[in-house]
Amino acid sequence: MKCIKREIIFLLLICIVSSVQAQTWEQMNSTKKEAIKHFNEDKFGLFIHWGIYSLWGGMYKGQKIDDIVSPEPNDACWVQARARIPRVEYQQLMKQFDPVKFNANEYVALIKEAGMKYVVITSKHHDGFALWDSKVSDFDMGSTPSKRNLVKELYEACQRQGVDFGVYYSHNIDWNDAHDCNIKTYCDVTGEVWPEPADFKGKKRRPMGANLWDPSPNTFDEYLVNKAYPQVKELLEMFPNMKFMWYDFAHFLSKDQSFKFYQLVYKLNPNVIVTDRVGHDLGDFNIPGDNKIPNPEDMGGKHWETVGTFNNSWGYKEYDKDFKSPYELIYWITAIASRGGNYMLNIGPKGDGSIPEESVKNLKEIGKWMSVNGKAIYGTKQWKVSREGEDTQKMLGTGHRATHGFTSNFTTSDFWFTTKGNKVYAIALERGKEALIKSFAGEEIKEVKLLGHSKKLKWKQTAEGLSIVLPKNKDSQIGYAIEVTLVSSL
Template identity: 30%
Template sequence: MLKKIVGLTVILLGVLQVSFAQQATLKEFMKMRFGMFIHWGPVTLRGTEIGWTRGGSVPKEEYDNLYKEFNPVLFNADEWVKTAKDAGMKYLTITARHHDGFCLWPSAYTEYDIMSTPYKRDIVGALATACKKQGIKFCIYYSVLDWYHPDYPIHGSNDQRIDSSANMSRYVQFMKDQLKELITKYDPYMLWFDGGWEKPWTEDMGRDMYAYLKRLKPSVIINNRLGKEIAAVENKQIDASKMIGDYDTPEQTVGRMNMEMPWESCFTICEQWSWKPNDKMKPLSQCLNILSRTAGGNGNLLLNVGPMPDGRIEARQIARLREIGDWLKVNGEAVYGTLGGPYAPGDIFTATRKGNRIFIHVLDASRSSLVLKNIPGRKVQKAALMNGTAVSVEQSADDIKLNLPGIKAGQVVVLEMNGPVEDIPVI
């Protein structure tokens, strides 16, 4: 009996150690605040949206044969990763396989992959190596659905009929084989799933896949799109207890403030996820506004770029990312490793905090002053912009008034308080 008790104790301690390790990794991930999303594949040869235009604006047969022309001879993994690093991004997520089923790595389980193209080089492997070299966390996007695969019952966004000859059991095993391949070969820090909303994919499949992946690599972070409970483009209020995954994923919208449940908003730097000629690009002010509001809501931002067919990221996108990086060189302390709050995000300003400092991110500079509610038991000892320029403060029993003549949107005011502010409830 004693041996059994000792054995059970050892198992329990092992489970607790794994759980603590997972929580530590997730906490580390949320401190990063800013990452690069990359949507890329043969579809860039047509300049249309990845996956979704298969069988739509691009006929299915034409779409499925684009890989025969895909030869991105100017792709340079080190340059892509340097672009992310110069932008102040801490992690990078590549679409190893999107809804169209094409694989950017040489897979033993399909010939519909990068080795069947004229290029014949491992894109995923090159990025994994470059990320490790430059200190960027490497992450992989993998679609739950696959409109190309014969065993997945739906074969296009424009054709939701169920194929009776498909076999979901075989398809799920195919997914497991490929995901084990990706984890074994590239050791991703995080897996970003998508597509779980379609009917053939069930909640039970999602739970089983999540458990399978955690057995393969307990520390791997997994988003919540293996299940149906996601904020997505509607920015829905979700029930975290029903979520299959480690964090929520609002899309093209800044997530709701949440101090308990981790989340990450994904946005495009232009309008389309994959490359489109002359696609309208977001101005710097909008990019910074999104980044500040995301951090202020206690979330991460995954900002997407779509490289061109030849393998280059557009020079204008690189320039915009470098501008964001220049802003972060000055204001990064107000983003990395912070918590949202203690003031709830608004249209005029948003706030982040760390230790005894509150960072006020100015979103609307049309006012010459800003009035904040007082924090019980706390007083402002010093106020200044991130560059050290002093800011005039008037503090009463009820309010903190910041005088901001000449302030610009995108600037950050640092309030040095007389005590820690991280445990203060959101005001």
């Protein structure tokens, strides 16, 4: 750790916390309505999982991490935990991390071309490595050959090009400096049995993410005071126009610890919204689960965001070629928007900073679709009907998608709906010569348009619904979106 006196840091944190001690979470959250509204209107963003683990690409000593027997996730950014790699050995990756192909301006240009409105990057993932030169840790970019501040480069490019920016920060899990990640203390306090095997009924805690193979010699509380809290402060002060703090994996935090992480953000920038993964239901918006499309009623009345992988790994995995196609990605965007949520799609750059070709190609294809149909996505809300059709496609998480794939059987009778003011949008993935949208039966319709088409449509309203004659699909676009203007808004 870099030389900073613990007493000074501790006193500074006491001042920060005590100055807002009287404020409850409800009071702080209530001031963020405009920030949350803006976030929800953005709808579509990019997640970036990147770190020194990207150098290995899901391999360890010539072996695929999927073939390593371990209860930990087989994701590329979990390689240290899955292979139980000692901290000293893992730290050697810093000496090889020189991302010469990372160009922040090109990244942000791609984000905009894809029709995305915001980006969140892993400033520090579970391995504890910081993508900037931190004042309180040597396990960071300052110890690499390039010594670049990768997070700042991306932030500044976002500021220049008008893209909202946020950081991911693993606050509970840090395999380099957080001892056992607080699992032993947590289980002692809650009375849960530790460690494996777990029965998932609350009696035995699954130690997923806890460093039980080579814990750092300091205590977890020392990690919070000497590293986690100060690094969060560094990020917030470094990026004054930051929009999101994406905490993650608060499995072993007390409610008081989660509250302090939320409170610290509020004190330094009250307009930054915080993910519910800060822990103990103290977030400003909810994450239903990785690669999962939820029922909105299960989100507790909060705005929500689905985060999804491009293939089946958050970090770069050289042998995972199961990339989501443009067709599938348009389904994710559409289905999530129809339920009122946001979609943040992830890329896992390689160790040299380049983005996998499949991701670049498909992002550009998504951008073409969004340039025509984005009006049906951005700034919209859930209509009284979100879905019309027979297909029962379900997305229940990363493992479900990896096992079952994308098995849609959509037809020209499948529609998803969004709304904005007195306009309702009907989005389809399959296109025929005509369309019958039954959900508009009985609605008072003023006007009907096809997004991206300047000529008037032939349409009529019948007892069955809205009947439309569709023009030829000259550009071979995936699906289409219909804008229906009602006489009055809901």
